[in-house]
Amino acid sequence: MRFLQIFHNKRTFAQAALLLGGVLTLILGVVCGEVRTVLMKAIYICLECIGIG
Amino acid sequence: MLTNSHLAGFAQGRIYAGKLKSICLPGLNCYSCPGSLGSCPVGALQAVLSSAKYQFSFYLFGFFLIIGTVLGRFVCGFLCPFGLIQDLLGRIPFPKKIRTFKGDRGLRLVKYVILAVFVILLPLFLVDAAGGGEPQFCKWICPAGTLEGGVPLLLADSVLRSAAGFLFAWKLLILGIVAALSAVVWRPFCKYLCPLGAVYSLFNGISIYRYAVDGGKCTNCGRCARVCLMSVQPQKEANHPECVRCGECKKACPAGAISSGCLGSFQAPARLAAGKNPSLPR
Known part of the structure; x- marks a missing residue:
């Protein structure tokens, strides 16, 4: 019951919901393989980023 | 400094x-910077959206939800390397520093347009025959990529130097x-152009x-309000979307009325916790 008191106002509840949603969607992104796409882009020089390609 | 500590790369x-x-870093930290140990979240979002495989990035959406909910634009104030560079440039003495001007408020909306058009829509829909797009914000706008990645790499690599043309x-x-x-203007990129600041501002x-x-x-x-470099009025709205948590208002307040903290660190009445001062006219 004391644990639930932390959600005493709407903002705290919204923060907890956003955090939980963030963790779940981030995990979903990892499961879907997005991390590999990010890694493949990041480990090679991005020619667009540096103004070449 | 810690996230750009791959010094051998330079x-x-x-x-x-x-x-x-x-892993994405919270600030605008180009992943083509020779020193960078992590990825830029704006670049990573474009990389996923411009890939033929994805139409939405759960990874980056979740990342923004977590960092935004915990820190908001504190990232802009303290964790962004390009913010730091602008900060240092802002310390150069100039006869007349401009705090605000006519059209300032309207110009601040440009960063949301850049976020929607260059970071999301163009990488998603401006695609080649194979369905792949390009990171249009990185390609046409991002000065952080030029400074953190382009300049050091071109200085060190003659092949890249010979390939530089109109785009560079x-x-x-x-x-x-x-x-x-x-x-002249404090952090102009953060105020008017940065799509990452636009994302975090939604969480402030x-x-x-x-x-x-x-x-x-x-x-x-x-x-x-007079010392606020982002032209926010903390006494009216302490958690304004433009506030980068630089702390100047806290230092300037003669009554010590402004405080900052997390969750239960505010032992205060409801009006204080709301971050707004109801005693003042809107």
Whole structure:
């Protein structure tokens, strides 16, 4: 019951919901393989980023 | 400094290629910077959206939800390398520093347009026959990529130098304009152009790390608003979307009415915790 008191106002509840949603969607992104796409882009020089390609 | 500590990369003209690069850093930290150990979240979002495989990025959406909810635009104030560079440029003495001007408020909406058009829509829909797009924000706008990645890599690599053409000149021009403006206007890129700041600004009102004004202590002297480099009025809305949590208002408040903290660190009445001062007119 004391644990639930932390959600005493709407903002705290919204923060907890956003955090939980963030963790779940981030995990979903990892499961879907997005991390590999990010890694493949990041480990090679991005020619667009540096103004070449 | 810690996230850009691959110093050998600067000497060799190479970027770090380890697995840490799959993790996004909170600030605008180009992953083609030779020193960078992680990825830029704006670049990563474009990389996923421009890939033929994905139409939405759960990974980056979740990342923004977590960082935004915990820190809001504190990231802009303290964790962004390009913010730091603008900050340092802003310390260059200039006869007349411009705090605000006519059209300032309207111009601040440009960063949301850039986020929607260059970071999301164009990488998603401007695609080639194979369904792949390009990181249009990185390509046409981002001065952080030019400064953190382009300049050091081109200095160290003659092959890259020989490939530089119109696009590099264009990006150097943008970087030059932003750098020059930074000496006159405080953090012009953060205020008007940064799509990452636009994302985090959406969370400022709800973020766990937040500011509060004690209505009982506040004397409405307006000193906090006068020192605010982002032209926010903390006494009216302490968690305004434009606030980068630089702390100047806290230092300037003669009554010590402004405080910052997380979750239960505010032992205060409801009006204080709301981050707004109801005793003042809107």
